[in-house]
Amino acid sequence: MRTNNFKRYLINIFAFTSLLSFPVWAHHSTAAFDNEKVIKIEGTITQFRWTNPHASIKLDGNASTGPDGIWTVEMTAPNSLMQQGWKRTSLKVGDRVVMFVNPLKNAITLNDGSQGGLYVGVVLADGSILGQADGAGAGTAN
Amino acid sequence: MPRIKFKLLLALTLVAPVLVCAQTAAERRLQMGNTIMQHPGMLGALAPENLRKERPAPPFDLTGTWFVDLSKGFVNFMFGPEYPEFIGQAKLDFEEGQKARADRRPYRDAIGQCFPAGIPMIMTRVWPITMVQLPTVVYMISNFNDSFRQVFLDGRDYSDPDQVIYTYNGESLGHWEADTLVVDTRYIETYNHFIDTGIPISEEFRVQERIRLVEAGEALEIEYIMTDPVNWIGEWRNTKLWLRVDNTDIGEVECLPDLNDNLPSTQAGQTGLQR
Numbered sequence A: 001m002r003t004n005n006f007k008r009y010l011i012n013i014f015a016f017t018s019l020l021s022f023p024v025w026a027h028h029s030t031a032a033f034d035n036e037k038v039i040k041i042e043g044t045i046t047q048f049r050w051t052n053p054h055a056s057i058k059l060d061g062n063a064s065t066g067p068d069g070i071w072t073v074e075m076t077a078p079n080s081l082m083q084q085g086w087k088r089t090s091l092k093v094g095d096r097v098v099m100f101v102n103p104l105k106n107a108i109t110l111n112d113g114s115q116g117g118l119y120v121g122v123v124l125a126d127g128s129i130l131g132q133a134d135g136a137g138a139g140t141a142n
Numbered sequence B: 001m002p003r004i005k006f007k008l009l010l011a012l013t014l015v016a017p018v019l020v021c022a023q024t025a026a027e028r029r030l031q032m033g034n035t036i037m038q039h040p041g042m043l044g045a046l047a048p049e050n051l052r053k054e055r056p057a058p059p060f061d062l063t064g065t066w067f068v069d070l071s072k073g074f075v076n077f078m079f080g081p082e083y084p085e086f087i088g089q090a091k092l093d094f095e096e097g098q099k100a101r102a103d104r105r106p107y108r109d110a111i112g113q114c115f116p117a118g119i120p121m122i123m124t125r126v127w128p129i130t131m132v133q134l135p136t137v138v139y140m141i142s143n144f145n146d147s148f149r150q151v152f153l154d155g156r157d158y159s160d161p162d163q164v165i166y167t168y169n170g171e172s173l174g175h176w177e178a179d180t181l182v183v184d185t186r187y188i189e190t191y192n193h194f195i196d197t198g199i200p201i202s203e204e205f206r207v208q209e210r211i212r213l214v215e216a217g218e219a220l221e222i223e224y225i226m227t228d229p230v231n232w233i234g235e236w237r238n239t240k241l242w243l244r245v246d247n248t249d250i251g252e253v254e255c256l257p258d259l260n261d262n263l264p265s266t267q268a269g270q271t272g273l274q275r
Helices: A002-021 A078-082 B002-022 B025-035 B048-052 B088-102
Strands: A039-049 A056-063 A069-074 A096-103 A115-123 A129-131 B064-068 B129-133 B137-142 B147-152 B171-177 B180-186 B206-214 B219-227 B236-244
Touching (some): A039 A069, A056 A096, A069 A096
Antiparallel strands (some): A096 A115, A115 A129, B129 B137, B171 B180, B206 B219
16 A cells, blocks of 8 residues: 555656656746636637747636636647647637636736636547646646 | 830840949949948958868867756756845845745746847747857857847957947857857846846846856756846856757747737736836
8 A cells, every 4th residue: 555655656756747847838937827726718719829939829708717708828839739739720710618727816807808817728629638627737838 | 216215225224234243242242332231350250261260170069959958847947046145226126026936926027028038048948049050150049039149259359339239148259268168248238138037137247158068969068157246246157958959940939019919927927127
């Protein structure tokens, strides 16, 4: 039993350090986000930008916490996202998705009137999952 | 009469390019005068005559693509701790930045607002850096906004201080000391240019990089020795490693004017910036 716990401990350490060393190509810190909270947004994609230094998503939907409406979702660079299975064609305008984001720590309304979050994971229109879509997890953008 | 005019026009049309071509390239350069910026009395780094000059063989070649070694922790992109003793406004700014970091609040996120990272932070952005070494110059291009540095090795002096244009990566001159390339950089732009958590620099800021190839050429080590008598006492030292990455190339990265319309964190991260 003790051996199993020790193994699990080692696996957790490995997973944690792997996360730390995951290549992330982007341009600034994620200090603005609360990486201990995850909000679920069910909605329709209105924009998907597959661009350097950050990809980004806008969707119009209902949030588990916070206002409904347009949410702007910050992502890391496409080079990193590709290693998680993302493609330029993963999303298109009109897709119905379930998005998981870390919210801004101090929520503000963005310039375009939307709410902001950091990408954690998504259930795509075809039911496939990218990232972490179990209501937990911390996104990365820097 | 109109027929003669037509013939004259045709003849001029045919002859004009020949007349232009009759001028040598040197003559045409001269004709363009000040339109072409020139170093007075000095060859450019890529001038064949400069490249051909006899020089001792360099101890190593930095040519390749490199990635900052963050294998011991993501925070290693920063240049502290250890920090020097900050003074004056820098001391207050440092304390404010540390407090914000502890509270996970953005502070002076100038880079997020599309200000250039500048030296030294540009070197540890989490993007690859391509380096091309020639006898007269080392070109460094960080994939982060394709920021460009050039380290001149051709023995030139710094630009005239009355004319030099301060830039975020500064003006870098290098020379070899045994197995080390020593690069000294000055004339560094200060506007919204910070180190780590919002630490400001002054026009007195100087950076020396002592560059070595280690681990049989698989890693690049740079010791940073930074001074700025306006903002801290003595030398701020830190040593960083980069890993050779042979299976990638740099690409185009632009900080577009509307980039931040799609990035919640940068809209929240303007605290402490200079206006």
